[in-house]
Amino acid sequence: MLQPDSGGPVPAPRDTGARRISVFLSRHPRLRLSLLLSAPLFWLVLVYIVALAALLITALWTVDTFTGTITQTWTLDNIVTVLTGSLYQTVTLRTLGVAVVVTVVDVLVALPIAFYMAKVASTRWQRVLVIAVLMPLWASYLVKAYAWRSVLSSDGIVDWLVAPFGGHTPGYGLPATVITLAYLWLPYVILPIYAGLERVPDSLLEASGDLGGRTGSTLRLVVLPMIWPAIIAGSIFSFSLTLGDYITVNIVGGANQMLGNLVYTNVGAANNLPLAAAIALIPIVIIFGYLAAVRRTGALDNL
Incomplete structure (x- = not known):
């Protein structure tokens, strides 16, 4: 049975500090957004920017040749060594060439x-x-690298397939490195292009x-x-990941x-952290x- 209304005044909500803060934030959406982004931005600055600064500082130190300890003495010797050494120039050009080739191969394969x-x-x-493209990402990086090592070896499946035609497997070296890295980073190239084509x-x-318009003209x-x-x-994705990779090169390179x-x-x-920082x-x-360079072309404006 319904009770009759007493007709008394309705109590006003309590004016607590949390309520005042909530009302204030609701009236200032930009401040609310800044507070929401402050934690991830602080973490990004701490992990990325501070890490880069620490890397640069470490590159300016030296290693004592007798004790092997790091001497916190400011010098540009490591950077000068990296910039002028023929070994580092050769390896830099090789790394840049492999990164460019892997990126071109991935884009050409990903487009169709x-x-x-x-x-x-x-x-x-x-x-x-989409699931088929993502499935290789479920497997371990090392498993995929060693699988390609087995496939490209002298007694692997590629050698077995091309041997009757007088061919031979790439074996170990830069071709094997390009093939393996292109396979590893291909999903990271397919998915952005697929998302762009859907739009x-x-x-x-x-x-x-x-x-x-013909098909070629329409596509171009x-x-x-x-x-x-x-x-x-x-x-x-493919360019930056190839620049920093070293495990695949050790396995198939x-x-x-x-x-x-x-x-x-x-x-x-070598236990030479300052020189390693300079190379990095x-x-x-x-x-x-x-x-x-990409930003100057305006290609990133619509991402």
């Missing part, structure tokens, strides 16, 4: 795959293909066909300019060293230069 996924396959097959309206392709003049930021995003291998050697066997600055400078 991503186009088929976004514009040709049905909705059901799009899901299946291209099908009506534009149909309009180009109605106006007499209509599709490519629209997905160029996505291609740049994918290339950043043979004696061909890259910058990551020199850093690892100086940190471990090279790929950082290269990737920052690449990002600056």
